[in-house]
Amino acid sequence: QVQLVESGGGLVQAGDSLRLTCAASGRSTSTYVTAWFRQAPGKEREFVASIRLPGTKISCAESVLGRFTISRDDAKNTVYLQMNSLVPEDTAVYFCAAGQFIMDVTSRGEYDFWGPGTQVTVSS
Numbered sequence: 067q068v069q070l071v072e073s074g075g076g077l078v079q080a081g082d083s084l085r086l087t088c089a090a091s092g093r094s095t096s097t098y099v100t101a102w103f104r105q106a107p108g109k110e111r112e113f114v115a116s117i118r119l120p121g122t123k124i125s126c127a128e129s130v131l132g133r134f135t136i137s138r139d140d141a142k143n144t145v146y147l148q149m150n151s152l153v154p155e156d157t158a159v160y161f162c163a164a165g166q167f168i169m170d171v172t173s174r175g176e177y178d179f180w181g182p183g184t185q186v187t188v189s190s
């Protein structure tokens with residue numbers, strides 16, 4: 067089993083930056099696909115970004131391309147989401163997810179493990 071815990075959320079103003087952290091425990095996630103999803107009030111959970119081996123392949127949703135960066139530190143069993151130039155539309159609960167056998171990184175149903183989420187609120 068893998069346990070995931072997100073941190074780093076908060077209330078910021080438009081244009082600010084935040085860095086979210088997803089700490090994994092239980093087993094190493096170095097061979098897993100790890101991703102960030104988000105869910106705004108009244109909306110479905112949507113894909114934000116993912117990172118996977120080999121070669122640290124990265125995928126990002128078009129809405130965050132150029133503003134958000136996903137990275138991983140396998141020595142710390144941790145994945146980060148650096149969020150720059152935040153806008154009110156980025157307001158959501160952000161979830162970390164991990165899975166080993168992922169065909170479609172944007173599909174939330176393919177991930178085996180989820181964290182409880184961290185709230186990000188961007189004021190205008």
